[in-house]
Amino acid sequence: MPKGVPERGSIPDDGLTTRQRRQQPVLAIHTGTGKGKSTAAFGMAMRAWNQGFDIGVFQFVKSAKWRVGEETALRALGDAHLASGIGGPVEWHKMGEGWSWIRKHGDDADHAEAAREGWAEIARRLASERHRFYLLDEFTYPLKWGWIEVSEVVEALRARPGNQHVVITGRDAPPELIAAADLVTEMTKIKHPMDAGRKGQRGIEW
Amino acid sequence: MPKGVPERGSIPDDGLTTRQRRQQPVLAIHTGTGKGKSTAAFGMAMRAWNQGFDIGVFQFVKSAKWRVGEETALRALGDAHLASGIGGPVEWHKMGEGWSWIRKHGDDADHAEAAREGWAEIARRLASERHRFYLLDEFTYPLKWGWIEVSEVVEALRARPGNQHVVITGRDAPPELIAAADLVTEMTKIKHPMDAGRKGQRGIEW
Numbered sequence: 001m002p003k004g005v006p007e008r009g010s011i012p013d014d015g016l017t018t019r020q021r022r023q024q025p026v027l028a029i030h031t032g033t034g035k036g037k038s039t040a041a042f043g044m045a046m047r048a049w050n051q052g053f054d055i056g057v058f059q060f061v062k063s064a065k066w067r068v069g070e071e072t073a074l075r076a077l078g079d080a081h082l083a084s085g086i087g088g089p090v091e092w093h094k095m096g097e098g099w100s101w102i103r104k105h106g107d108d109a110d111h112a113e114a115a116r117e118g119w120a121e122i123a124r125r126l127a128s129e130r131h132r133f134y135l136l137d138e139f140t141y142p143l144k145w146g147w148i149e150v151s152e153v154v155e156a157l158r159a160r161p162g163n164q165h166v167v168i169t170g171r172d173a174p175p176e177l178i179a180a181a182d183l184v185t186e187m188t189k190i191k192h193p194m195d196a197g198r199k200g201q202r203g204i205e206w
Numbered sequence: 207m208p209k210g211v212p213e214r215g216s217i218p219d220d221g222l223t224t225r226q227r228r229q230q231p232v233l234a235i236h237t238g239t240g241k242g243k244s245t246a247a248f249g250m251a252m253r254a255w256n257q258g259f260d261i262g263v264f265q266f267v268k269s270a271k272w273r274v275g276e277e278t279a280l281r282a283l284g285d286a287h288l289a290s291g292i293g294g295p296v297e298w299h300k301m302g303e304g305w306s307w308i309r310k311h312g313d314d315a316d317h318a319e320a321a322r323e324g325w326a327e328i329a330r331r332l333a334s335e336r337h338r339f340y341l342l343d344e345f346t347y348p349l350k351w352g353w354i355e356v357s358e359v360v361e362a363l364r365a366r367p368g369n370q371h372v373v374i375t376g377r378d379a380p381p382e383l384i385a386a387a388d389l390v391t392e393m394t395k396i397k398h399p400m401d402a403g404r405k406g407q408r409g410i411e412w
Contacts, residue, residue, distance in 0.1 A: 023407070023408070030242060031396075032394070034391045035389065035391050036242060036249075036393065038249075039245075039249030039253075040242035040245040040246035040249055040393075042252060043244075043246060043252075043276065044245055046275055046276050047245075047275030047279075047409060049275070049279055050275035050276075050278045050409075051408055051409035053409050069252055069256035070252050072256045072292070073252035073255055073283055073293070074252075076282075076283055076292060076293065077282055077283070080285075087278070087279070087282065132409070133409065165407070165409065178396065178397070183241065183397060184395075184396035185394065185395060185396065186393075186394045186396050187246075187393055187394075188238070188393075188394060190384070190390035190391065190392050191387060191388070191389060191390040201230060201371070202229070202257055203254045203256075203338070203339065
């Protein structure tokens with residue numbers, strides 16, 4: 001695990017102090033075909049919560065049933081923040097049920113449009129430094145399907161002010177996004193119980 | 207993401223119903239040199255908590271400073287269970303501060319012995335079905351260093367009664383353990399900010 005020792009090269013000649021280098025915004029991507037991409041992102045959200053960061057979760061999936069455990073737990077942590085001041089506040093927005101900031105809740109028949117609306121709102125929030133930690137869950141899919149322009153996303157992420165961390169999950173992260181990221185991890189399946197015809201397990205898969 | 211459809215082969219000829227197959231104990235391993243091994247395991251613990259599972263976390267590391275966010279968050283979830291009945295109870299034990307169930311807190315100078323004591327307690331808990339979800343964080347290291355016999359661990363895991371899920375994290379998971387596991391994910395680093403001499407970020411790394 002990281003001990004703060006650079007693995008390649010030495011201390012960068014960027015004129016920054018160690019303290020300044022600890023306060024830089026991170027763009028992280030969890031990609032690959034294995035499990036744990038979103039799960040690790042939600043684990044990061046727990047750490048961010050503990051630091052008192054304002055957390056915004058944006059789920060780019062039609063059905064949210066697979067995240068019910070994470071949502072309940074993160075909302076409970078948000079409630080703990082409201083009740084006793086520990087940790088940070090948590091907002092959770094789902095594309096699949098109509099984005100929470102939009103008043104009319106249609107049937108979301110046009111998923112491409114819903115995804116674009118979601119991204120437009122995230123771009124506004126980044127510009128206004130609304131959150132400190134953004135989790136864009138399964139955001140690679142609307143990029144992959146051409147619903148949202150990758151170059152537009154990369155530009156908005158590169159231009160984001162302040163110290164806002166962004167974690168993006170999903171398979172097939174586009175190369176331009178990977179190029180713009182600070183931290184990219186690929187999750188690879190070595191063995192999965194469903195290969196043997198086993199079913200998803202309550203408390204493990206959801 | 208899993209849709210419950212077996213990826214290879216068809217429904218196994220094991221005489222079990224789908225419901226029974228959803229109630230099988232899972233042994234999961236997160237290994238590889240990338241980030242997210244433990245983080246994803248703690249994300250799984252959030253899901254298990256949401257199902258009301260009794261959670262036991264066992265940290266096989268000398269210093270626990272890198273897990274303070276997860277610990278605070280999971281303990282807050284355990285408190286929420288005690289206060290309002292949501293989720294499940296959470297126990298957190300650290301080798302680095304002397305295992306919590308041992309009264310005398312020495313300086314833990316003999317890490318090999320401390321690791322063996324930790325495993326012995328986990329084996330007892332597995333035999334008595336003390337928890338429903340076990341997180342053995344960085345448990346591959348005492349195995350790798352020969353402090354604990356891999357064959358003994360595999361035997362105890364194979365023989366565990368009931369429906370107890372176990373998640374083990376750490377690099378270089380031994381082949382016998384991988385062979386015994388149901389779900390194995392390898393986390394691979396594609397890009398890491400520390401490669402560029404950047405420091406760990408508060409709220410991201412810890």
